[in-house]
Amino acid sequence: MHIPDGYLSPSTCATLYAGAIAGWYAALKRVKHLLLSRVVPLISVFAAFAFVVMMFNLPLPGGTTGHALGVTIAAIVLGPSGAILAISIALAIQALFFGDGGISTLGANCFNMAIVGSLVAYGSYRLIAAGSSIASKRRTAAAAIAGYLAVNAAALVAAVEFGIQPVLFHDAAGTPLYAPYPLSVALPAMLIGHLTFAGLAEGVISAGLVAYLQVADPALLQATSGIPEADVTATVGASARSPRRLWIAVALLMLLTPLGILAAGKAWGEWSPSEFARAGSPGQIAAAALGPTADAPAGMQRLANLWTAPFPAYAPAFVKSAAFGYLLSAMFGVGFLLSLSLLAQHYLARRRATRYSA
Amino acid sequence: MKRGGFLESTVVGFARALSRALMSEEIAHQPGLLQSLDPRVRVIGLFALVLAVTLSRKLAVVLTLFLAAVMLAAFSRVSIGTLAKRVWLVVLAFTGVIALPAVFITPGNAIATFAGGSLHITAQGVATAVLLLARVETAVTFTTLLILCTPWTHVLKALRSFRLPQEVIAMLAMTHRYIFLLVETASQMLESRQSRTVGRLPGREQRRITSRTAGVLLSKSIALSNDVYLAMQSRGFRGEVRILSDFRMRSWDYVGLLAFLCAGSIAVWMGR
Numbered sequence: 001m002h003i004p005d006g007y008l009s010p011s012t013c014a015t016l017y018a019g020a021i022a023g024w025y026a027a028l029k030r031v032k033h034l035l036l037s038r039v040v041p042l043i044s045v046f047a048a049f050a051f052v053v054m055m056f057n058l059p060l061p062g063g064t065t066g067h068a069l070g071v072t073i074a075a076i077v078l079g080p081s082g083a084i085l086a087i088s089i090a091l092a093i094q095a096l097f098f099g100d101g102g103i104s105t106l107g108a109n110c111f112n113m114a115i116v117g118s119l120v121a122y123g124s125y126r127l128i129a130a131g132s133s134i135a136s137k138r139r140t141a142a143a144a145i146a147g148y149l150a151v152n153a154a155a156l157v158a159a160v161e162f163g164i165q166p167v168l169f170h171d172a173a174g175t176p177l178y179a180p181y182p183l184s185v186a187l188p189a190m191l192i193g194h195l196t197f198a199g200l201a202e203g204v205i206s207a208g209l210v211a212y213l214q215v216a217d218p219a220l221l222q223a224t225s226g227i228p229e230a231d232v233t234a235t236v237g238a239s240a241r242s243p244r245r246l247w248i249a250v251a252l253l254m255l256l257t258p259l260g261i262l263a264a265g266k267a268w269g270e271w272s273p274s275e276f277a278r279a280g281s282p283g284q285i286a287a288a289a290l291g292p293t294a295d296a297p298a299g300m301q302r303l304a305n306l307w308t309a310p311f312p313a314y315a316p317a318f319v320k321s322a323a324f325g326y327l328l329s330a331m332f333g334v335g336f337l338l339s340l341s342l343l344a345q346h347y348l349a350r351r352r353a354t355r356y357s358a
Numbered sequence: 359m360k361r362g363g364f365l366e367s368t369v370v371g372f373a374r375a376l377s378r379a380l381m382s383e384e385i386a387h388q389p390g391l392l393q394s395l396d397p398r399v400r401v402i403g404l405f406a407l408v409l410a411v412t413l414s415r416k417l418a419v420v421l422t423l424f425l426a427a428v429m430l431a432a433f434s435r436v437s438i439g440t441l442a443k444r445v446w447l448v449v450l451a452f453t454g455v456i457a458l459p460a461v462f463i464t465p466g467n468a469i470a471t472f473a474g475g476s477l478h479i480t481a482q483g484v485a486t487a488v489l490l491l492a493r494v495e496t497a498v499t500f501t502t503l504l505i506l507c508t509p510w511t512h513v514l515k516a517l518r519s520f521r522l523p524q525e526v527i528a529m530l531a532m533t534h535r536y537i538f539l540l541v542e543t544a545s546q547m548l549e550s551r552q553s554r555t556v557g558r559l560p561g562r563e564q565r566r567i568t569s570r571t572a573g574v575l576l577s578k579s580i581a582l583s584n585d586v587y588l589a590m591q592s593r594g595f596r597g598e599v600r601i602l603s604d605f606r607m608r609s610w611d612y613v614g615l616l617a618f619l620c621a622g623s624i625a626v627w628m629g630r
Contacts, residue, residue, distance in 0.1 A: 004453070005497030006490060010412050028523065037595050038587055040525060044532035045540075045583035051533070052540045053572050055375065057368040059564040065364060073576065089526075089533050097382075097510055097534065098375065099445075099502050103405060104412050166464075166486075173466070173482055177415050178493075180460035180486040208569020209576060217577050 001069075001151075001158055001198070002094065003109055005102030007179045008161060009169045016161070017107030023115040024088060027081040043082055047089035050074055054090070058201045066201030069154075071117040072125070072147035073209045077220050080122040087114035108161060112154045121150035121206075126226060134218045134225055140211045147206035148199040152191065155198070159183075159190035364564050365552040372545045376538070378444075386509045390434035396611040397512035398519055403618030404504040410622040411497045414629025417485070420492045423625055427499040434507050445502050446495055453494045457487035510534055515605065536582070543578060547571050 008016075031039045050070035057065045070090070074083035088110045094100040101109045128142035163183030166176035181189065213220050386393065392400055411423055431441055466482030504513075511531075518527045551567060559567070 004449070004494050005408055005501065006412060006453075006493035008412075010409065013412070024526075028525065032525075037590060040528050041532060041583045041586040041590065042580075044529045045536050045579045045586065047529065047533040048536035048540050049576055049579040051537050052544050052575065055368065055371050055541075056544075056568055056572060057364050057371065058568050059364045059561050061561060065367070077576075077580075085529070089529050092530060093534055093537065095501075096513060097505060098378065099498065099505050102497060103408050103501055104497070171415060173485075175466070175482040175485040175489070176460075176464065177486070177489065180457070180464055180483075180490060185459075185463065204565055205569050205572060208565065209573050212570055212573030213576070216573065217580075220576075220580060 001109075001113060001155055001194075002091075002101030003105040003112075003158060003161075005104045007102075007165075008105055008108055009165060009178045010104065012161060012165065012168075012178075013104045013107060016105075016111045020088070020107040020110040020115060023084055023111065027084040030081040031085065039082075043078070043086045043089065046074060046078060046082070047086040047093070050087055051090040051093060053205065054094075056205070058205055060197060060200055060204070064197060066197045068147075068202045068205040069113060069117060069151055069198075070205075071113060071154075072121040072143060072150050072202055072206035075118045075122040075146070075150075076125055076143060076206070076210065076224055077213075079224055080118050083118035083122065084114050087118060108158075112158045112161075116157050117150045117154040120153040121146045122224065124149045126224065130226060134221050134227065135214050139214065139221070139225075140207050143210035144203040144207035147202035147204075151199040151202040152194050155190045155194035156187075159186045162186040162190070364568070365548045365555065368568075369545050369548050369552070372541045376541060379538070381440075382506050383509060385434075385436060385506045386512075388435045390436075390507065392430065392434040392503060392507040394610065395614040396605055396607055397508055398516040398605060398607075399611045399615045399618070400504060400508050401513060401516040401520075403615060403622075404500050406618055406622040407500045407625075408497045410625040410629075411493055411500070413626045414493075416629045417489050417492060419625055419629035420489065420496055424492060424496040424499065426621065427496055427503065431499070431503055434503065436503060436506050441499060441502065445498050449495050449498050450491070453491050457490045460487045460490070519605070532586070536579075539582075540575060540579060544571065544575050547574065 031043070050073075053068055053070040053073075056068065058068060060066050069087075071083060071087050074086050078086060091101060091109050091114060092106060095103055095106050095109070125142045125146035128145055129136075129139045132138040132142075160183065162179040162181060163186035165178040166180055166182050169177045171177060179186070210221065395403070407423065407427075411420060414420055414423070428438065428441075431438060461479055461483040462477060464480050464483035464486055466480035468478035469481050469484070470479040471477065472479075508516075514527055514531050517530075518524070548571060551571065
């Protein structure tokens with residue numbers, strides 16, 4: 001999954017570098033809260049470990065072998081921030097010292113494997129293993145599933161990056177300038193390999209490592225277990241944090257929503273059937289890439305009127321200002337989702353309380 | 359499959375990585391064109407050429423850059439045979455397999471038809487496959503030249519002068535150092551296991567051995583990081599990293615930098 005130089009356009013590389021830099025910055029800031037003198041050797045040695053684990057030939061059912069990525073065990077032992085840094089460092093050394101993976105695509109590789117991989121691995125592991133003891137079998141299964149999901153999520157993101165290249169970057173004769181396959185080819189091609197071998201390899205090694213640590217070194221599983229009395233000094237940035245900053249970020253994003261109306265044209269893929277007829281619209285460009293027809297796809301026309309949103313086109317009829325309508329819609333949408341999640345939280349807390357008191 | 363083949367192939371992989379790293383150290387210390395330039399110029403210059411390769415949309419420009427890469431290799435005493443074996447054939451095998459179907463499935467003007475009209479080779483398909491292959495070959499050659507002609511410590515110092523955070527440089531340096539230690543440790547563990555293995559192990563057992571070995575390696579790594587931490591503390595480390603930067607730009611380095619940037623800009627302008 002290490003994308004070499006030349007497969008992605010410079011603008012895609014720049015966008016993914018920006019995404020990766022944001023991830024690195026956030027991760028570095030989080031681990032800096034902890035004892036930096038402790039963090040530097042821990043992440044370095046873990047990155048070296050991940051690098052070596054990537055070289056292990058793992059025999060898989062069916063007689064083939066696969067290579068793991070090491071991102072799941074990093075997320076389980078170090079937490080997401082530590083894993084993002086450790087895997088990124090390992091990928092950077094692979095690119096800059098061993099020539100494995102490109103320099104222009106280092107941002108993309110780190111974004112896919114270190115950032116998406118770590119977050120998916122950490123999220124799914126915590127979710128599946130929630131409430132189980134350190135030695136529980138569920139924790140081993142959680143590591144296996146987390147590894148499988150993380151590698152496939154990273155492959156999915158990489159496949160999307162490949163798949164958008166021929167649509168966005170081609171010359172006048174229609175020759176794709178970078179990765180040549182559209183999403184309809186790139187997605188199945190990438191996912192078949194990862195759903196079978198690569199995902200399995202990561203799942204097997206993660207489960208094996210967690211099973212080993214449960215017996216030999218359970219303290220290493222403590223930090224991300226969600227069980228109190230975690231030994232904070234042995235881990236990186238996995239502790240629970242106050243959600244205040246998250247609230248501020250959500251509020252800021254809501255205030256920034258009117259920026260959406262400044263953008264020219266429609267968001268990619270959010271076209272109405274009429275967009276396909278307007279010359280030069282992204283909808284028409286996409287239709288041209290799919291085939292010779294200039295009309296909206298028939299299925300889209302048929303289904304377009306099936307559902308009318310309560311706030312069609314994001315602005316209620318009684319609101320004259322589009323910006324105000326946008327903001328109101330954002331507030332309503334976010335408010336609706338927050339109420340749902342608060343209700344769910346309340347319900348779960350009550351269930352837990354009745355279970356412990358029983 | 360050989361007995362204990364999965365252990366052996368991992369050990370062979372480790373040995374290959376180590377020998378490649380050693381070869382880089384050797385070439386980097388030979389006198390040559392790239393070696394004579396300041397490491398910062400090498401890093402900026404070769405990164406600029408990689409960028410020019412990815413920005414350029416014309417095959418002729420990419421091929422010219424490829425020729426420039428070959429000449430740069432020859433003047434820097436990098437054997438063309440090594441490049442062919444280590445880079446060009448590997449890229450051809452990997453990207454060639456990926457690019458080949460594009461010849462047939464890219465929509466465009468058919469230039470040849472097979473299998474009773476159901477299979478076409480299109481002009482656009484051939485163009486995209488050749489462009490992708492040329493681009494990847496050229497970019498990887500430039501990257502390999504940087505790696506072969508610059509000791510890792512110099513790459514790190516060059517990165518430091520580009521204002522990368524000190525902690526990141528420290529982590530890159532330490533990781534690089536411990537990769538070799540851990541590769542050796544893992545190699546010894548697998549070799550000792552292999553020497554005690556008789557017959558062919560069932561797949562389940564093979565997987566168990568691999569993940570247990572990785573587990574022991576993880577425990578050793580964490581113990582090692584604790585030792586390193588204590589060693590750093592005992593020497594007064596308090597989280598602040600200081601890296602000496604003793605590179606001096608000479609007029610020759612400015613000439614080199616100018617040449618790289620001019621070549622890159624011309625390539626981008628010609629290939630737009």
